[in-house]
Structures are given as C-alpha cells and as structure tokens.
Amino acid sequence: MTRRLSMDEAAGLPEPELGSGQRGLDELVTKDCWRALLRFGRRLFDVPDAPDADGLLLPYGTHAFGGPREFTLDLTRQFEISDSNGDHDPYVQVHRELRYSPAPALKALGSSDSWFFHDAGDDLDDRAQALTERAAWATIRRLRPTENRVYQEQV
Template sequence: MTLRPSIDEAVGLLEGELRAGQRALADLGTEDVWQAFLRFGRRLFDVSDAPDGDGLLFQYGTYSFDGPPTFTVDLTRQFEVSDADGEYDHYVQVHCELRYGSGRALEALGSFDSWFFHGAGADLEAWADELIEMPAWTTIRTLTPTDISVFQEQV
C-alpha cells in the first residue's frame, strides 16, 4: 500500500516540482510552471473522499490586490479539511501565483476560472487539454512572469 502525502507536505512538493529542472523560480516561464503544476496535480494526497475534497483551480485576470493592476495567473490546489467527526471544517489552498505586469493585450484577456476535482470522476488530462486549447492560452503560455510566488492559506 502506497502512503499518500499529507496536506502539510503540499507546498514543499509543489516547490520541488518547480525546482525539478534545477532552475531558479525567476528563470521559469509560464509553460514550465504549468507543467510543474500538472505534475503536482497528478499526485494524490491523504484527504477526504468528498467529491470536492481535492481540487485544482486555473484562474487568470487583471487584479490590484496589493498595488497597481497586474495580470495574474493563479494555479491553486484546494484541499478540504474535516473535523474529528468527519464533517467539513475548512479548506487549505496552495497557490502558485504568476504575475506579469499590465497592458492592453493582457487586460483584453479578461478573467477566467476553471476547476477540476479528483473525486468528481473527471479526467485531469482532459481538463488540462481543454485549458491549453483556449485562445487565451496562446498568449499566456509565451509570457515570462515578473514574479512567481508559492504560498498556502486557510479559507
């Protein structure tokens, strides 16, 4: 029987995937980060069996959370955390956030989000293929992020 990693190991495992090519985060392009995120997304964790207990989120848009408007791609892994009785307690999200600056071409992409859940019976590879077939991906994949950050939060 293979032991699945715990949620507490998720940030380290994602960072390990990002470093797999022995390159610094600052040297990674969008496509490199996407492939690392998919490798991380294929790994199953020790979480509840709820249909939405382990999800991946791909989202982008121009936001001004902590400064001037910046085009951001946020690749997120969300885990449901249950209490001692097995009931929903909260979510833990592990983010890989890519920031690009701003400009008309990026703003023209608008915003978008798409979820995948391991427990919902969908196919991860089909979900990923649908995303990269989007016209916006043609623009996004060629960009070089000005900043990449990996962090975890409870929501």
Template sequence: MTRRASMDEAVGLLEGELGPRPPAALVTEDVWLAFLRFGRRRFHVPGTPDADGLLFEYGTYAFDGPRTFTLDLSRQFEVSDSDGDHDHYVQVHCELRYGLAPALEALGSFNSWFFHDAGDDLEAWAQGLTGRAAWTAIHRLKPAGTRVYQERV
C-alpha cells in the first residue's frame, strides 16, 4: 500500500509539482496540470467522504487590494479532534491573479468541488472544468501573480 502523505506536507508537495520555474513563466494550464498531479496524491485524513476535497473557483474579487480576476485552486482537508469529531478544515491554495480585463470580468464567478472517497471520478471532474467556455479564455494566460499558501478555516 502506498504511504499517504501528511497534511503538513501539502504546501511543499504542491510547490514541488509547480516545479523550479518561476511562477511568471507558467501559464494557467501549467498550474492546472500541476494542481491535478497534486490532487491525485492521497493524504492521511479522517475516513469521511468530505475529508479531502479539491476546489476550482474563479471570479473578480478585491480580497486584499484592487479588484482582480482570480482563479483559486484549493485542496481542503478535514481535521478531527482527539475524539474523532470534526474540529476544523485546512485549505491549501494555489491562487492565480490576472488583473482586471473586461473579457475576464464577463466570465462572472464559478466554483466546483470534488471530494475523494465520495464516489466521484477526479478525471471526469477535471475534464468537465476544462470543457467550460471560461477555460478557453484563461488556459493560455500568464497570471500576473501566483501564490501558494495554507490557512485554517
């Protein structure tokens, strides 16, 4: 049986999938493929269907500065307390920011979840996302900024 990684390793593993190239050298599709490789890796999490999820979301937001079109690729892990009950979630984000352009703003906002152990197929989920019209608009764009980080939610 393959060893499942610890949640504490997640940021480093995602950064490793992104590779040694500077983030400015990557186009959206490069980051997406790295995120999918990261998404295929299994982690040691509680045995519930929503304990390990992937999130693909985009929209125009002003979280910590001027409005910008953002694609956020996230992995969410459930953390249980010593009794095995839900305590909180940890999210590992790969956030791509593109600036503000009318064509991107016109895409609106969207999000889609995939959960390991919920009976869904990761490859089918990914294919459905890249079949969206928004993917055609962003897959070859170079983000103005890319950030990988972890937060407790």
C-alpha cells in the first residue's frame, strides 16, 4: 500500500517537482510548470473522507491584483481541512502562480477556470489532455513567465 503524504508535506513539493536542479526557474516555460503540476497532482495525500477534499484548480486570465494588469495562470492544489470533530475548517491551497507581461494574444484568451477532484471519478491524465487541446494552450505553453512563485494559503 502506498503511503499517503500529509497535507503539511504539500507546500514543499512543487519546487522539487520542477527538477530545478537541472535548470533555473527563469529558464522554465509554461509547459515545464504544467508537467510539474501533473506530477504533483498525481501524488496522494491524507485528506478527509469528504467530497472534493483534494482538487486541482487551474484559473487563468488578465487581472490587476494590486498592480499592473498581467496575464496570470495559477496552477493550484486545494485540500480540505477538518477540525477534531470532523467538521470543515478552511481549505489549504498550494499555488504555482505564473505571471506574464501583457500582450494582445494573452488578453484575447479571456479568462477561464477548470476544476479536477480526485474523488469525482475523472482521470487526471484525460483531463490534462483535454486542457492542453484548448486553443489557449497553444498560446501559453512555450511562454516564459515574468514571475514564477510558489506559496501556500488558507482560504
């Protein structure tokens, strides 16, 4: 039986998943980060036995989050937290946020989000294939983000 990782171990995983020892983060293109998210997404964690307790969220769009407008792709893993009584507490999200310089081609993509939950019966690889067949993927897959950061937060 495969040991499930604790949610506390999740925050430190996105960086090693990139294999950053081979290349610097500034050399990575979007598809490198996407592949790392899929490796991270395949890892199993010890989450509450509740619907949608472990999921991937993939929003993108052009936004101004307290600064200039930028195109942002946020590769996010979300875990549900339960208190000692088994009741829902906040979610924990581990983000790999990719930001890009504004460009007409990126603005033309609009915005979108896609959810995947491990307990929903879908296959992660099938979902990933469907996402990479979208027209937006052809635009962003080879771009180098101007900012590439990993962080964790409670929501």
